[in-house]
Every structure is written in C-alpha cells, then in structure tokens.
Amino acid sequence: MGLLAASPTPVWALSAQEPLSLKADAPASYTVREGDTLWSIAARFLDSPWQWQALWQRNPQVASPRQLYPGDVIRLVATDGAPHLALERGRGETVRLSPSVRRAPAREAVPSLPLDRIRVFLESYQIVDPGVLADAPTVVAGQAQRLLSGAGDTLYAHGRLPAAGTTLGIYRPGSDYRAPMSSESEGQVSETRSLGLELHRLGHARVRRNVDGVGELKVLDAVQEIRNGDYLLALDEGGIATQFQPRAPETPIMATILSVPDGVRFIGRHDVVAIDRGRADGLETGHVLQVMRQGERVRDDVRDEWVTLPDTEAGAVMVFRVFEHLSYALVMRASQALAVGDRLVVPSDLREVVASGGAP
Template identity: 55%
Template structure:
C-alpha cells in the first residue's frame, strides 16, 4: 500500500461527489467486488471536496477515481442516511478503509439535514444530476427510433396545411391522413437518419425527430383536421403523426460495464457531425438484443495508423488506442444512443466500442 493509501486508511479523509442515482450497494458487494487502493484511486486525488451546484457524479468521481464509472464498487451504504439515493450541494463523501479496500460513506452538509430528531426534506429538484441531463433530455423525452422502416407506410401523416400552407406552426390547423381518434393528442415527427450496419447494410433503426404536438378533431374519409398545439420546427407535409409516448425523464443512471462482451462501432452523430468530443450524443450499432442497458459504459478504441516497416517495406497496422468512454442512456432493440463521457482525442464515426478495460485508465478531457 502506498503512502497516500496508508494516509487514507489511518483516518477517515473526506471528499464528496454528487449523484442522483438510486442504487444501494451493501458492504458485501463493496468487499466482494470492490477495487483495491491501488486500482481504484487516483494518485493526485484531493483529500476533501464539497459538492457544489452544477456538479455531476461523473465529473466529481473523475477527480478521485482512475475509472469514474466504477464508483459503485467503492460505495458503502451509510446507515445514518435515510435517503442515500440523492446527494445535494454541501454534502461530503468520505473515504475509509473497509477490510483492506476503500469504501465511501456519506455525510450530509451542515444546515441541510438533521439526523435527529427529524430530517429536513429537501426538494428532489435541488439534488445534483448524475450526468448533464440537458444534453440528453430531448433524446430521452421526445426522440423515437422505429425498428422497421417499412412500417412507415402504415402510420398517419400530414397531407396539407390549412389554407394550402406548405408549412404550419403552433395554433395552425393541419390535415392528416390515417386512423386518428377525435380529441386525442398526437406527436408530430419528421423522418431523420436511417441507421444501418456498416458491414451488412442491415437497417438497425430509423430515427424520428420530434417536431411538435397536435390534437385530432373531426375526420372525414380518413382525413382528420388537427390543431397544432406546440412546434419546435415548422410542420410540413409528410411529417409522421404518432400517439404520444407517456415517457418520464430518466434521471437515475447506474454506470457499469456490460455483463456480456460487446463489440460494436459508433454509427453516427445526430446532426451529421463526424468528429466527436466530450458530452456529445452518438448513435451506436448495438442495442438491447446485444445485452446493452441504460447505464452501460463502453470503451472507445480508435484504429491504429498504417505505417511502413522501415526494414522490410511491409505495410503494418499499429495496435488500436483507447480514446474515450461512452455511457448508454437510451437503448433500442438493435441500436442505442450514448453520451461521450470522456475523450482523450477527437473521436470519429466508425470507432470501435468494447467493454472497458479495468487495467488501463482514460484521462479526462
């Protein structure tokens, strides 16, 4: 055990991070699967950090752990905390020895919680976020992906705007063809990118971009009059009309490695960008059928360069380089959306994805 680890073991040194993740890990889990002092902690980790507004779990844990996504492996439930699911600005997480492994406990910030005789209730909205939710909010609430593009022919769609308008907005009336129920609210979507497997050409999913919402009125001969209630873009002819999904915003993530081996690639970046940086959303060519779930973390590997052997003149491919981490936040059946959490260089469409390696850290950028 090095000097810093020994100093941590001798007396509880306290540091903090924020999380909105609902996960209770027991001491047994921490001891059975936890990281060693040498594996888990950065050599330059500060002794103490107090959570401030705007912090996220990933950002703060990266100050202390060599692999930020492995934070659950050193988390220890503190029985004094009535609700360890939520962490607030001012809270402190402290590090202590747990049978030879580092464990974490939580200490509530002064003036926020009194353990006795009663706990002050703090609104959930004040808890800090596990990741920057504003970056992925649109994909979690409004974006949709359909597995079978051929099914588009069976969906209702806009055929005209009122007064022969080509585009319409909030407050306007439009006409849609299809089976629509009078008085019901519907989502309006525009066909986006078709995601295909680079090797086989198989369609993995068709992106539907949310445009707005509308309410169906009376219909005649299969054509319904609709009122546009809201619109983020102009509503156009051929936009798709679908029943609304009552989808709550997911605000809790459990970062972890996939249980099974994953070997995939970055398919695309919504919006058509090719070079990718930290906190950008990317489309992945693996989904639920490949074992991916919300919170799964994948390593990004960039293909090695081609060089010429100076002695033989032979063309060689250098080994690949680990260049970043992506966390899945919205898995579909055959593809997923992920958020780039770390990147040591600009990532690219086509970069390989695989299970994260424990032995090699990725520097944050």
C-alpha cells in the same frame, strides 16, 4: 478510522482480478455543489469513474447512493487500509442510505451526467421499426395552403386517424440505422439489417375531425416548423430514466459508433453518439464503454510491407437511452477526436474480469 492523505496513486484489490485505483489527488472530503454530476464527482476520486459503485461497496454499512444533493458531504475514509466512502447529508448527520431516505424531487438531485446536453434526445427522439410508418397518417397541407405550420395553426393529414380529441406526436424521420449481415460463405457482406429508424418529434397536434379519410388537427406545440410529409404517431413518450449509476457492463460487449445525431464532424467531450448495441445485447442506461481508435496502417520500408498499429484507448462514453438494438451515449471524456466507426468495449480494467465471468 482515519482520513486518507494524498499519495502516489494507491491501488487496492476489490478482488483478485479487479483493482480499484484512487486518484493521487483524491480529496479527503468533497461537498456536492450545484452543477455537479455523478460522473464529475466520481472523477474527483477515481481514475476510472465507472468504478464509483465499487468504492461505495467497500463500506458494508452504506449502500451506493441513488441520488446526491447539493450540500451533501462525501468523505474518503479507510478501514484496515481499504478505502471507502461515507456520506453526510446536507444537515451534517451521517445517515444509512436506503430507498426511503431523503425523499426529494428528482430535479433537486445531482444528475448522472449533464442533462442540458442530452435533454432533446430524452424528450424528442425515438428509435422505431421502420414498419411503423407504413400506415401512419401524414401531413398533406397547412391552413390556407401554408407550406410550414407552427403552434396554434391548423393542419390537415391523410390516413387512418384516431377519434376526435386524441393527441398525436408529429415526427420527422432521421437516420435509418443499419448493420451489415455476413453471409455464411467466406464472411462476405451480402445485405444489411435494420437496427431502427430515428424519429425526431417536432410537436403535438390534437385531432379535431375526420372527413372522408382527411383529418383536421390543431397544432398544440412545436419546436420546429411542420411541413408536408411529416408523420402523426401515438408513441410512448414517458418513463425515461434520468438518474442512473455510472458502471461497466457485466457481460462482454463490443459496439461501434454509428453516427453523431448532431451532425458534427469531429466527436469530442459531451457530444451525443448513436451506437449499434441496445437492450437485446445487454446494454443498460449508465453503462460506460471505452472508446478504441483503430490503429493506422503504416509502411514498413525496410520489409516493404504495410502493417497496422495497435488500437489505442481514446475516451469513454456513457449510455443514457437504450432501445432494442441501438442506444444513445454521451462522450464523457476524449483524449483525441473520435470518429464514426470507432469501437466501444468494456473498460480495460474490467475487460478480463467480464470475459472470465468474474464479478465486476
């Protein structure tokens, strides 16, 4: 079993349909460092980082690791000409990976992607059915008629509030994401359907008392000023995954970039985007989709007609939070500025496999 030397990009067949392409300068070994992510490590070895698990699976003795830690050494080795990876934990011994190996706090592990870019979307954003706001209590006043409230302040809300001592989240509505619905005749767009309403959590408040439908609450924490019209809701805030494997979807998926919650005009690497597919469509955290820019319309002066150029591959996004009909994804790479309306598809090197029902 020897180390693989750098050479022109080698391609081995994982199956008759799915090629695995190592980078020409893939290292023989790499030591995991602080600041690495699973994506950045995979990108050192592979032209397509979403094939990370496939490269591990070439070694039947070692499962794809769920977590890597600074100091771990990843070695690229070959058996009978087929590449795979071996892992040495920080102390130097080669180990067989299993769910019981190396129990360590999650904060020590290398994250799947840069958490500082997505933390607010993991902790403070929710996508809900717009109907949840119909009967939700709303802030009507601050202490001493203040227009804005913050941590430690008293505020008043009108509506059906839970018992004294209950803690609620304070939310402000954002985008109401909608998708067109086509009528059955001639494909005409007749109406839209809701994909979900975006809520941004501003903080938390505890109910002190209720008097004739008006509640008094104390603001426990706030990341932004609270104002009249903000909503008080008891939404599930736990169970959000931060560790997942970069991989391609196993079913055909075609999505569209709906918006950029940060409000930037030009979308680039490490920007967060909202896309119009979710759990109901088979999306999961860690899924990687390829971004396709729509081809421009140009004039053919010779034939006196307009033609549309082919779509071009423009980057890749990784899904990091999934709701029923909508997801948040982080742009992992971009060869040009991306835009709202760009299509997202299964990566090109796996598209035919997925479409034919083969194993990706």
